[in-house]
Amino acid sequence: MNRTPAPARFDAFVAALNAVMNGDMPADVALHQFFRLRPELGSQDRAYVAENLYAALRRIVWLRSLVPDSNAVRRLALATLLLVQGRSVRDLQALCRDEEERTWLEDLRRAPASDSLALQADLPQWVVDRLLQADVGEEAVRALGRAMQSPAPLDLRVNTILSTREEALQALRAEGLDAEPTPWSPVGIRVPGRPALQRLPLFSGGRVEVQDEGSQLLGYLVAPRRRDMVADFCAGAGGKTLMLGALMHNQGRVYAFDVSERRLNNLKPRLKRSGLSNLTPVLISGENDARVRRLAGKMDRVLVDAPCSGLGTLRRNPDLKLRQNEVSVAELVTKQATILRAAANLVKPGGRLVYATCSLLPEENDLQADRFAAEHPQFKAVSCGALFAAQHVPLEMGERLHLWPQVHGTDGFFAAVWERQPD
Numbered sequence: 001m002n003r004t005p006a007p008a009r010f011d012a013f014v015a016a017l018n019a020v021m022n023g024d025m026p027a028d029v030a031l032h033q034f035f036r037l038r039p040e041l042g043s044q045d046r047a048y049v050a051e052n053l054y055a056a057l058r059r060i061v062w063l064r065s066l067v068p069d070s071n072a073v074r075r076l077a078l079a080t081l082l083l084v085q086g087r088s089v090r091d092l093q094a095l096c097r098d099e100e101e102r103t104w105l106e107d108l109r110r111a112p113a114s115d116s117l118a119l120q121a122d123l124p125q126w127v128v129d130r131l132l133q134a135d136v137g138e139e140a141v142r143a144l145g146r147a148m149q150s151p152a153p154l155d156l157r158v159n160t161i162l163s164t165r166e167e168a169l170q171a172l173r174a175e176g177l178d179a180e181p182t183p184w185s186p187v188g189i190r191v192p193g194r195p196a197l198q199r200l201p202l203f204s205g206g207r208v209e210v211q212d213e214g215s216q217l218l219g220y221l222v223a224p225r226r227r228d229m230v231a232d233f234c235a236g237a238g239g240k241t242l243m244l245g246a247l248m249h250n251q252g253r254v255y256a257f258d259v260s261e262r263r264l265n266n267l268k269p270r271l272k273r274s275g276l277s278n279l280t281p282v283l284i285s286g287e288n289d290a291r292v293r294r295l296a297g298k299m300d301r302v303l304v305d306a307p308c309s310g311l312g313t314l315r316r317n318p319d320l321k322l323r324q325n326e327v328s329v330a331e332l333v334t335k336q337a338t339i340l341r342a343a344a345n346l347v348k349p350g351g352r353l354v355y356a357t358c359s360l361l362p363e364e365n366d367l368q369a370d371r372f373a374a375e376h377p378q379f380k381a382v383s384c385g386a387l388f389a390a391q392h393v394p395l396e397m398g399e400r401l402h403l404w405p406q407v408h409g410t411d412g413f414f415a416a417v418w419e420r421q422p423d
Helices: 008-022 027-036 043-058 060-066 074-082 089-095 101-109 117-121 123-133 136-147 165-174 214-221 239-247 259-272 326-344 366-375 384-391
Strands: 152-157 188-191 209-211 227-230 252-256 279-283 297-306 347-357 379-382 401-403 413-420
Touching: 008 027, 008 043, 008 074, 008 089, 043 060, 043 074, 060 074, 060 117, 074 089, 074 101, 089 101, 117 123, 117 136, 123 136, 136 366, 152 165, 152 214, 165 188, 209 239, 214 239, 214 297, 214 347, 214 384, 214 401, 214 413, 227 239, 227 326, 239 252, 239 259, 239 279, 239 297, 252 259, 259 279, 297 326, 326 347, 326 366, 347 366, 347 379, 366 379, 366 413, 379 384, 384 413
Parallel strands: 227 252, 227 297, 252 279, 297 347
Antiparallel strands: 152 188, 152 209, 347 413, 379 413, 401 413
């Protein structure tokens, strides 16, 4: 049994929050390192720290308005327990260092609610400004922010070369999990909570992979055919690449390009589990690598899941509110345009190009797609809604894909699709 005293457990939470707030690593990486350096923390301690850390990050904009001193991480932790986790002042008295802190905590309980849209949505003001400029109304911004304050569900993608969705659902339910089909993706399954997937034969045998439903829907925009040549231009750890290989029934050829050897190495065990043999990971030095140029004009399908701010994934990565800013986004927009132009060179006449982000910002999404379309008249827009309808995906959509957590229950995603016209 875990017998760590409450003050010591709280101190661990404060130390972890400090590591994330004042470090430059993603929260999940920082937390993993934090636990690795503290083997004395038991499983209940780690669960306590992780739960409260992410609770703080999901309301960090609001909490920092109440605790503006960047060095007052301890008070930020107390505010999290009081205002976000619903602990009473009486419960928290034992964690206070002195009478001044107890008085501050009592006063904090009576703090008036904010009328600021940014604080209600718990989004940085610059993000709110961008959304309002893009004609996302105040109520929609408020609903978006509130949706982002809840943890994301666990979505799985069925590997259709090894299983059907019905078989996978039956296997998960046999393990006592309340699994249900996702509403939009024909190969998606949603599971509540955080089950230990690694222990399930269904997962270790490669029949399911963790993948948000919104990410799965991108595969139906690429819609590769069995014998196509396909490039996933920014493959990362390969979740979308693996789906493309399965949609092709393990035929044709899928190239998984990425500049990160670490990310491609993370793909290798997933590829081994999947049973796919039509996928080739390719480490490149950049978008103009010779291995990329050799494939110019040869690809039937090219997916550009571009490096982006990731603000559509705040349910999973709330620390992005701390790590992204207007300068970093401007740099990403320049990089996205360069990658998209290079990827377009791979598409053969009659082939399809899909540009996607997990961002909500117009400059990464519609404005980026508009700029590309204006500069590349040989690429004709294809309706995302029509592509979904043709594949019996029951999601109504216009020309471009816009997925919103508060509307669709997915991460935030954007996509634009073009077909290259004959020269």
